[in-house]
Amino acid sequence: MSDTASFAALTEEEKMEHFMKCIEAGEKIEADDWMPDEYRKVLIKLISMHGISEIMGALPEKEWVPKAPTLGRKLGIMAKVQDEMGHGQLLLRVAEDLMKPYGKTREEIMQDLFSGDLKFHNVFHMEAPTWGDAGLIGWLVDGAAIITQTNMLGASYGPYARALKRICAEEVFHAQHGEAIIMALAEGTPEQKALVQDAVDRWWESLLMFFGPGSASTTGSSKQDITIKYGIRTKTNEQLRQDFFTKYVPRVLSLGLKLPDETMYFDQEKEEWIYQQPDWSKFKEIVKNNGPKSQERLNLRRISYENNAWVREALSGDTAAG
Template sequence: MYGNTFMTAEEAKQMDQTQDNPQKLIAFEARIERGEKIEPGDWMPVDYRKQLIRMIEQHAHSEIVGALPEGTWITRSPGFKRKLALIAKVQDEIGHGQLLYSACETLGKTREEMLDDLLSGKSKYSNVFNYPAKTWADMAVIGFLVDGAAIVNQVINSKGSYGPYCRALERICFEESFHLKQGHDNFVFLATGTNVQREMVQEALNRWYIPLLHFFGPSDKTSVHSEKLMKWKIKLATNDDMRNQFLDQYVPKIREVGLTLPDEKLKKNLETNKWEFSDPDWDEFYRVVNGDGPCNKERLEVRRFAEEQGRWVRQALVNPQDKYVTPFA
């Protein structure tokens, strides 16, 4: 599961200052224009590599941090069917992390370096995982809607220009489609269940509404555009376009089972074909991105605990004769 990449003004400015070999750059951009995939050994602009590492790494972190809120409900899942589905689902997410770390390694950064940067706060993960999964109904909302949102983003990104990332995303999207079914089944089951169940899922939906709007990143009006990211097919759709596509697909499905979304202004403008909604407090979004969300600290502490507790195991596997080899696929 993953949201959307966006950059600060400072980062965008830095990016525009890098100088690449002009002839190589022209040839590179022509390849992308023709729809070719860029592969690990190919020449690529410095910023292309840098931005891809940043994005794939964030995506990988999002998978393994995203496993934590759902992971806490594995032991509490009611019944064999739900329990087995949830363990398999969370296991898939960790598998996606593994796949993405490998894709990112082809660009020259090791998994260990990436995990270190996650723990130091140098690299981020999707903001949505800084919110708590308070009740069992959160499993339905996350499985259906957060995964649904992630699929919107990932399907688009799988059409990008970097071969290893696209191939990883194709497999991830295939698995995510089962997660969506799992989440949808649970969501509809609770929404059409007893009063207690219905209230639970409505309450969870109310809490997740804002984080879901935040999921695709700041509005196009305020976020920093990078022509380069679009031209190089690292970013393929704007934040607002993806958000709109998500609302198009999912609001009717939520309303269909008689649940509501906590925003009176939420409606589709039939003239512009765009969804309109109340301002989802972008200050909060930036606050949480910068570390001050309800679960930022806890998520990183759990990861740090896992890293530290498992260090002796990893060290025992090290053979001094082994050399690190960058994967090539």
């Protein structure tokens, strides 16, 4: 977008009109460009939540690093955890640039997480008690994330779109890693296959919730209309959920597994999956940090953040000295 003196002389209404024309033309908005507060704030919320979810999402799998059944699996899950943490750091830098006009930094993002003001994805509040869970997180949770994130590869905000390009490429490998674990278990002993079925049964409702409510009336809050309006995404939550069903329901069934929703079927006439809605009241409680592992993982993140304060202080001192 233009940052010339002539642009600065425009009224707020004229700037908004110019901004929307850029969005509609498919132009990228950069960090230093003029943008309406609504756009900036929805991006900060979205990208901060995404970044924190990448970091918090590494914790369920981190629990399986010392318990992975083979050295190869251990190395694979260690690499995945490292990638997820890197994704989080990358995204928080993007969010931090957006926060500069408000005088805020990543410190505020972390404090918002600890206070409960900043949410992280519902799936990362859940327990992962078996190796089947570790595989399912990689296969279906990361699979759901890929569907969501590829929908934003063309996001109007350039820094986010570029970050997503790298993240999505790595998430494909993560999904393949999870699928390999699931395939090995599904083709193994009856006990191993039972681990996968048990994981699918326990995670199914959370996977449906992953994409968010169909509308604001479901949970009282939804920003999907705003993000579509500004070209940050192109599909609704329900469209993304339907894409997930189309891709993964046949794969789940092909392994001889059962879906925990016996009412589910594909309506040929409507060309959509009919399914049992998850308990959205449970979703609201989970994202308020009342999930099975919410407090334990937040405490782990808090302890890590406090223990590494000296590193941040040292780096800050070096920057000031330089």
